[in-house]
Amino acid sequence: MEAPAVASPYSKEQLLTMYRKMYLIRRFEERAGQQYTLGKIAGFCHLYIGQEAVAVGPIEAIRPDDYMLSAYRDHGQPLARGADAGMVMAELFGRGTGYSKGKGGSMHIFDIEHHFYGGYGIVGGQIPLAAGMAFASRYRNEDRVTVCYFGDAAANQGAFHETLNMASKWKLPVIYICENNRYGMGTAISRTSAVPEIYKRASAYDMRGEPVDGMDCLKMYEAVKDAAAWCRAGKGPVLLEANTYRFRGHSMADPATYRSKTEVEEERTKNDPIPKLRAYALKNKLGADADFEAIEEDVKAQVDAAVKFADESPEPSVEELWRDTIVDEGEQDVRPRERVLGVKVTNWPKYPSGQELKVTWDLEPREQAEQADKKAGLSR
Amino acid sequence: MPELMYREALNQALAEEMERDANVFLIGEEVGRYNGAFKVSQGLLDKFGSARIIDAPISELGFTGMSVGAAMVGLRPVVEMMTWNFAILAMDQIVNNAAKLRHMSGGQLRCPIVFRGPGGAGGRLSSQHSQALEANYAHFPGLKVIAPATPADAKGMLKAAIRDENPVIMFEGERLYALKGEVPEGEHVVPLGKADVKREGTDVTIITWSRMYYFCMEAAEQLAQEGISAEVLDLRTLRPLDEEAILASVRKTNRVIIVEEGWALAGVGASVVDIIQSKAFDDLDAPVERVTGLDVNMSYAANLENATQPDATKIIAAVKKVLYREGA
Numbered sequence: 225m226e227a228p229a230v231a232s233p234y235s236k237e238q239l240l241t242m243y244r245k246m247y248l249i250r251r252f253e254e255r256a257g258q259q260y261t262l263g264k265i266a267g268f269c270h271l272y273i274g275q276e277a278v279a280v281g282p283i284e285a286i287r288p289d290d291y292m293l294s295a296y297r298d299h300g301q302p303l304a305r306g307a308d309a310g311m312v313m314a315e316l317f318g319r320g321t322g323y324s325k326g327k328g329g330s331m332h333i334f335d336i337e338h339h340f341y342g343g344y345g346i347v348g349g350q351i352p353l354a355a356g357m358a359f360a361s362r363y364r365n366e367d368r369v370t371v372c373y374f375g376d377a378a379a380n381q382g383a384f385h386e387t388l389n390m391a392s393k394w395k396l397p398v399i400y401i402c403e404n405n406r407y408g409m410g411t412a413i414s415r416t417s418a419v420p421e422i423y424k425r426a427s428a429y430d431m432r433g434e435p436v437d438g439m440d441c442l443k444m445y446e447a448v449k450d451a452a453a454w455c456r457a458g459k460g461p462v463l464l465e466a467n468t469y470r471f472r473g474h475s476m477a478d479p480a481t482y483r484s485k486t487e488v489e490e491e492r493t494k495n496d497p498i499p500k501l502r503a504y505a506l507k508n509k510l511g512a513d514a515d516f517e518a519i520e521e522d523v524k525a526q527v528d529a530a531v532k533f534a535d536e537s538p539e540p541s542v543e544e545l546w547r548d549t550i551v552d553e554g555e556q557d558v559r560p561r562e563r564v565l566g567v568k569v570t571n572w573p574k575y576p577s578g579q580e581l582k583v584t585w586d587l588e589p590r591e592q593a594e595q596a597d598k599k600a601g602l603s604r
Numbered sequence: 605m606p607e608l609m610y611r612e613a614l615n616q617a618l619a620e621e622m623e624r625d626a627n628v629f630l631i632g633e634e635v636g637r638y639n640g641a642f643k644v645s646q647g648l649l650d651k652f653g654s655a656r657i658i659d660a661p662i663s664e665l666g667f668t669g670m671s672v673g674a675a676m677v678g679l680r681p682v683v684e685m686m687t688w689n690f691a692i693l694a695m696d697q698i699v700n701n702a703a704k705l706r707h708m709s710g711g712q713l714r715c716p717i718v719f720r721g722p723g724g725a726g727g728r729l730s731s732q733h734s735q736a737l738e739a740n741y742a743h744f745p746g747l748k749v750i751a752p753a754t755p756a757d758a759k760g761m762l763k764a765a766i767r768d769e770n771p772v773i774m775f776e777g778e779r780l781y782a783l784k785g786e787v788p789e790g791e792h793v794v795p796l797g798k799a800d801v802k803r804e805g806t807d808v809t810i811i812t813w814s815r816m817y818y819f820c821m822e823a824a825e826q827l828a829q830e831g832i833s834a835e836v837l838d839l840r841t842l843r844p845l846d847e848e849a850i851l852a853s854v855r856k857t858n859r860v861i862i863v864e865e866g867w868a869l870a871g872v873g874a875s876v877v878d879i880i881q882s883k884a885f886d887d888l889d890a891p892v893e894r895v896t897g898l899d900v901n902m903s904y905a906a907n908l909e910n911a912t913q914p915d916a917t918k919i920i921a922a923v924k925k926v927l928y929r930e931g932a
Contacts, residue, residue, distance in 0.1 A: 291677065324710030334709035341676060342709060346700045352666050353701065356673020356681075363629070363655060363679060383696075386666025393661075548711040549745045551769040558711030575678030578625025588654040593637075 232508040234442070236515075239505045242284055242441050244519045245304040246276040246498050251527045252303055253472075256316055256330075259531060260476045265316045268345075269330045272300035274439075274471035277497035278403050279304050281444025282371055286452050289571075291339050291357045293350050294373040296331035297403070297470075298343025301373065305338040309526055310533030311564055320540035321533070321564045327540070327548065337561060337569050347408075348374060348381030351400070355391045358398035358461070362585055364576065369455040370398045371448070377408025379422045388463070392431040394587055397455035399448060400463045403438065405470045410482040423465035431461050438466030439495040442504065469495065605788060611781040613755035614644045614720075617762040618682065620790070622652055625680060628766055631658040631667055632684025632721075641686050642722065642781050668694035668719070672702045672771075675717040680766060685721030688737045688775065694719075695740075702771040703746030718765045718772045723751070724815055724865045725902060725913060726778035734902035734909075736866035738814075741773045742842045742875075748796055749843040751775040753817035755785035757840055760794030768796060777815045797841045799849035805835030808923050809853040811876055812863040813839040816914055820863055823919035834923060842872050850876060851884050858889040859926040863914050868896040890926040895919055 253271040260269050272279070279300040283292075294301050299312060307323070315322025316330050323335055331345040341357065344350040354372030361368040378384055379402055391398055402422045406413055414420040426433025432454065436447040444466060451462040469491040473480040480488070505511035548558075559569045597603070608616065622628045629652075634641045636649040636659040649657040660667040664685070671681035685691040691698070698719060705713045725734040742749045748770055752758045758776065765772035802817065803824055810820045817838050824834040837853050839846065854860055860880060862873035873894045880892055895914045902912055924930050 322710070324708060324712070327710050328708045332708040334712050336709070336712045341713070342705075344701070346696060349669070349696060349700055352669025352697060353673030353676065355666075356670035356675070357677050358673075359670060360674045360677045360679050363674070382663075383665055383669060386661070386663035387670065389661060389663065390666055390670060548707045548709075550748075551706060551714045553769070555769070557714060560710065560712065573677065575627070578627045578680075581626035583626055583653070583655050585655045586653055587658060590653070593654075 232510055234510065236505070236510040238284065239501065239510050240515060240519065242280050242445070243498070243501055243505070243511070243516060244523060245280045245283070246441060246501065247520060248309070248523050248526065249276045249279065249300040249303055250498060251523050252309060252313070252530065253299060255527050255531055256299065256313070257472065257476060259317070264535065265330065266318070267329055268296065269316065269476045270297040270474065271470070271472045271476070272297055274491065274496070275403060275405060275468045276300060277441035277444050278373070278401065278438045278466045278468050281441045282401060282448035285445045285449040286369060286371060289339055290368055290452070291341055291370040293341040293354055294343050295347070295350060295375055295378065296343050296345045297375070298331065298333050302333050302335045302338060302340040305335065305340050307333070307335040307338055307340065308561060308565065309530035311560060313530040313534035314537045317534040317537070318539065319534055319537035320544065321537040323560045325540045325544055327544070335560070337559065337572060339573070348378035348383040350374065351378065351381070351383045352387045354398050354400070355387045355396050358391070358396040359394065361397055363583060364581060365584055367456045368397070369452050371401060372398060373401050373403055375408065376402060376404040376406065376413045376422060377411070377416070379425060380417060388426065388429040388431065388461070391461040392429040395458060395460035397458070398461045399451045399455060400461065402463065402465045403468055404465050405468050407474065407483065409474045410478065412482070421465065423463055426463040431463060433463040433465070435465045435467060438468030439497045439500065441497055441501050605786040607784050608755050608787040609781065610755045610758050610776070610783050610785070611642060611644050613759035613787045614762055614776065615646055615648070616787070617759040618645065618648060619651065621763055621766045622648070622656060627678065627680045628682065629656040629658065629679065630682045630684060631660050631671055633660055633662055633686045635659060635684050640684070642778065644684070644781070664690050664693040665697060669697035669701065671717060672697050672715060675715045676705060676713055680716050682718045682720065682766060685719060687726070687733060687778070688721055688723040689733055689735055691719065691721065698741070698747070698771070698773070699744055703744045707746060714769050715771050716769050718762070718774060720762065720774035721776060722778040722781070723775035724777050724779070725909065728904060728906065728909065730904040731901035736864070736897065738775050738842055739866050739871045742872050746771065747843060748772045748841065749775070750796060750841050751814040752840055753780070753814055753838055755783065756787045756792070757794055757800070759787050760792045761796065761840065763793045764796050767793070772796070775814055780815055794840070797844050797846060799837055799839045799841070799846035801835060801849070801853065802838045803834070803836040805833040805857065807833045807857060808859040808861065808926060809835045809837055809857045810861055810863060810919065810923065811837045811839060811850065813842065814865065816863045816865050819914060819916050819919055822916040823923065826916065826920060827923060832923065832927065845875065845879065847879055847883070850879055854880055854884045855887045858887055860888070861893040861895060861919065861922040861926055863895045863919055865897055865913065867899055868894060869899065871896055890928065893922040893926050895922045
């Protein structure tokens with residue numbers, strides 16, 4: 225093999241971490257699909273296979289305390305942020321040891337400890353939420369960013385357009401990542417969109433919008449690293465369109481007859497993000513076959529254990545029905561890993577009290593507003 | 605005790621709570637520079653600045669969802685709906701997100717947020733602007749729904765709603781904003797979920813909330829002149845319903861009418877009837893009567909608009925029916 229002309233900007237450790245996380249998602253989803261066919265998982269189950277780079281690149285590029293949320297194809301992000309795989313699997317199984325005690329299921333994974341604020345089942349419903357979380361960061365003068373995932377079809381919802389307008393006008397530190405896997409369920413995005421290149425829509429709101437190769441973990445990493453710096457510098461939101469591909473159907477119930485076998489095969493063989501990253505590392509001598517094989521063995525064992533944990537876990541108690549609808553006075557929030565595994569969770573989000581907090585930010589600085597009034601001949 | 609307009613009482617509650625807690629902010633259409641479509645937020649922009657009194661674009665779904673997101677990470681938004689008719693556009697965020705976050709997250713998240721604005725008929729505004737929609741929201745677990753009638757309750761319940769750890773839906777009224785009443789100064793907090801006997805009586809119970817309260821009081825005055833003693837129970841909170849207060853009054857008077865501005869089918873009153881028939885059947889001396897908005901859309905013409913809504917005359921007729929004094 226030829227020596228690379230330019231040294232890689234990545235460390236071996238970085239590449240192996242990315243590989244491990246992508247492989248974890250792949251393996252987890254394969255086993256979830258298998259458990260679905262065995263009847264252990266029911267309802268809707270949307271697998272992330274093929275899209276791993278879209279989750280892992282960005283997660284490696286931001287801080288652990290940055291906020292993140294997604295739609296209903298939501299197993300990948302929390303796993304890559306450090307969620308307990310067994311507890312995610314248990315949620316899919318509808319067991320009491322799941323992150324949401326089995327109340328949410330596949331579409332509603334929440335791991336607040338790792339700042340993953342949920343999977344949402346109404347297309348585009350999480351887009352305004354992300355702007356609000358970013359608003360809170362500015363309100364409290366924090367330099368946190370919010371990363372929000374949504375599918376290509378969500379870009380045709382009013383929520384998307386209403387939110388981009390506000391996010392840009394108020395310069396909110398939010399990165400919107402459109403996971404364009406080309407199909408909104410079974411409908412090709414080009415069949416329902418006047419402008420199928422989603423990133424172009426940012427220009428209507430005077431915000432940054434860029435396409436990214438969503439099948440390349442390092443390209444996703446670079447795009448989000450840059451976008452996060454932009455957001456933290458107070459320059460406003462960014463829309464990234466990750467062009468990606470799901471190797472499986474929309475959900476476990478979808479045989480995907482609306483796309484050709486050739487198309488799927490071509491993406492699988494030429495564009496799979498996992499071998500792609502491995503090839504890059506090998507080429508740059510930042511990992512040997514043995515390293516990758518060791519990771520794979522390790523992850524397989526981790527996922528086997530996750531399935532076993534889920535399968536052996538009890539269903540939630542029926543008394544659980546009456547919890548978590550209304551917050552009673554003095555009631556604390558549930559910390560899942562404390563509740564299930566008995567470990568001490570130390571990085572649970574803490575917010576300043578209403579007496580400690582000083583709001584120094586101005587959405588529309590008064591001087592500016594007064595000057596505009598003066599110019600227009602208005603008195604205040 | 606100072607006398608304030610309903611809108612001034614709300615303004616006082618907002619100002620006091622924003623003073624008390626920097627996490628509280630107000631967002632909505634026209635709440636800032638314009639000082640509020642109904643002047644509820646008069647003077648607040650000058651006092652608290654543009655990060656805490658936010659003029660939103662006309663994107664009800666968008667700014668409602670944004671506020672829910674802010675509440676998920678520790679802020680306490682108050683979202684002003686210019687009217688609840690427009691909030692239908694935002695219902696996805698209220699119902700699918702705010703009401704379900706605690707549940708979907710298995711108790712990891714909470715959503716302390718208030719959605720408030722006028723409901724019911726405003727006067728000569730036709731069908732799209734004249735709906736009493738509280739029954740819609742009262743249907744959903746995960747929400748609290750309040751509809752205070754008096755300025756004092758408006759202040760005390762808004763303060764309680766802002767301090768509550770759950771999403772609270774607050775129905776005010778275009779025709780309530782200018783009404784005056786005594787309002788306690790400072791720390792006046794009215795607990796949610798508690799009905800209030802606004803007028804004691806022995807012959808019949810009139811159960812109501814929001815603007816209909818005033819018609820009920822008017823009816824009760826007139827009935828008193830005929831020797832009929834009517835008790836007026838103001839529910840104030842529609843979710844959760846104060847069953848204890850409802851049943852206590854029914855057991856005292858044995859006759860009940862329920863007055864509701866909204867439509868009869870699947871109305872809040874229907875649920876109150878259900879509570880009464882299942883838990884106080886033997887205490888009833890007559891079937892429960894309901895006075896509701898007619899089962900039609902609201903018209904612009906003054907005579908049609910008036911005929912569509914409950915009024916004191918209709919209430920008096922219903923009272924006489926449960927007292928078997930029809931035609932008396």
